[in-house]
Amino acid sequence: MTLLDVFLLLLALAVVMAIVANNIRIVPEYQRLVVLRLGRVVKVAGPGLVILIPFIDKGIPVDLREQYIEVTKQTCITKDNAPVDIDFLIYFRVMDPKKSVVEVSDFRGAAVGIATTTLRAVVGDIDLDQVLAKREYINEVLREKLDEVTARWGVKVTAVEIREILPPREVQEAMIKQMAAERNRRAMVTEADGRREAAIRVAQGEKEALILKAEGEKQAAILRAEGERQAAILRAEGEAAALREIDDAARTLDSRTLLLQYFTMLRDVASAPSTKIVVPLEVFRLLKPFEAHLEKVTRAEESE
Structure with missing residues (x-):
């Protein structure tokens, strides 16, 4: 070889x-x-x-894995003739490999074309404010439309997500001003709420202080009244005891002793030079027993 x-x-x-x-x-x-x-x-x-x-x-x-298609910015005209730029993502999964090969030559290009056409149709039926507010609604409409078309290609569209919606510059400036005004309004509301809460707390504190003060004054008044009551009781008991002692002592005195005490008192009163004494008739009645006693003593001495 x-x-x-x-x-x-x-x-x-x-x-x-x-x-x-x-x-x-x-x-x-x-x-x-x-x-x-x-x-x-x-x-x-x-x-x-x-x-x-x-x-x-x-x-x-x-x-067979879930994939996505990135759709670049598409300019759409809203119902009120405002141009907006929208870009979004399409998430899909191949469910039937045979159909995905036989039924469509370029699935990605076909999906982007259908999504763009559907997006312009949906945005053209609503105003700019609704386009900005109804992002989830637009996502769902696009997903349903794409899923309906791609089903015959053996492909399942799982989700459509709008990434960004850019309105015209003048609309953006107006939105920025509106957001600033809204932030200022919220700040003012927050400040007013704070002042109101502070005033409520101050008033609540003053109220509680007044309640505590009134409660303290009430307790003090109760204690003072209780003390005065106890003092009055003690004074009354002392006076009653004194009266009982006087009554007991008075019961041991006879008319002669009372008369002697009376004269002693008159002597003390008459000791002052400017004092005038008016003797009531009852005194002379009291003297009769004393006079009778003197007569008895005199007769006894003479008989001796």
């Missing part, structure tokens, strides 16, 4: 190995391989090892 024969043999082996390697595919879990044999779909293979017939079979990989 000549050197040329060896070279040709090695070349043939390399070509065969390249052909075999090109027709042996390892399909991962998140992919499927749509196999076309002589231009006709014969199966959807995978995951795992897939062997194709050289020059007859053709394998087209299809990703």
